[in-house]
Amino acid sequence: MKSKKRNLFLDYLLIFVIGFILLYPIIWMFFSTFKTNEEIFGSFKLLPNSFSFQYYIEGWKGSGKFTYAKFFANTALMVIPTTLLTVLSATFVAYGFARFNFPGKKILFVLLLAMMMLPNAVVIIPRYTLYNKFQWVDSYMPFYAPALLCCNSFFPYMIIQFLRGIPRELDESAYIDGCGTLKTLTRIILPLMKPALFSAGLFQFLWTYNDYFNSLIFINSVKKYPISLALRMSLDAESVVQWGKVLAMATVAVVPVMILFFAAQKYFVEGIPGSDCYASDLYSDSVCDRRSSE
DSSP states (O other), rough: OHHHHHHHHHHHHHHHHHHHHHHHHHHHHHHHHSOOOHHHHHHOSSSSSSSHHHHHHHHOOOOSOOHHHHHHHHHHHHHHHHHHHHHHHHHHHHHHHHOOOOOTTHHHHHHHHHHHHHHHHHHHHHHHHHHTTTTTTSSSSSHHHHHHHHTTTTHHHHHHHHTTTTHHHHHHHHOOOOOHHHHIIIIIIIHHHHHHHHHHHHHHHHHTTTHHHHHHHHHGGGGOOOHHHHHHHHSSSSHHHHHHHHHHHHHHHHHHHHHHHTTTHHHHHHTTTTOOOOGGGGOOTSSSSTTOOO
């Protein structure tokens, strides 16, 4: 009994230590928003000498004629449609691969896997050339178009694995009750896919929200800058960087991501390993329209 308690104590202690190490950069960043440059670089103390929200107020005003409210609005305008389009396109692609047989399916699936191994740096120049011909540079279309066309093969692959855990008998029952392919997907399969869809959406949201490289390549106007570029611009706006303001805005930028993650954590955890806990009782006779004879 004592041995079990000791092992449990050591487990919790180890988790606490690892968690503190992982969270320490965020904790340090938060307390550094109240420090001057001299305190940040001239002292190892975690806590500041005084607490003041001066850097938050000054940082929110931005370094030019645009405030961070504008940059957050730009980020939402770029990230939210990209996330929704990714989930929509990945759902249809994954459903097609998981539920139907068609000519060239194996070859296309191999290509799907191969695209996952392709680094972004390899295709960035062809993409830029193509988008420039379409006059999409300095807009959010370079983010919307690949999402709509399901160019990131990771998401359909992840949803395919989830769909393989949902029994085909549900589809067959839906067909018997008069549902077509689209209605079977929307009324039967989609409610069961909610964990996988949340996981895909959360991944895409985080990746697009934190994307600096593609934003730097495709967006040129300051009035269209997302948060990632705005933070970088803050470093170049003054001869002497006020790190307190930069870290304050970085802290504010982290808040939406943390809120989203904790709000969707349940679905995120369920959506990664598979669908071991799908709710087959969600299917009922009332879901689909009865046959015309009824």
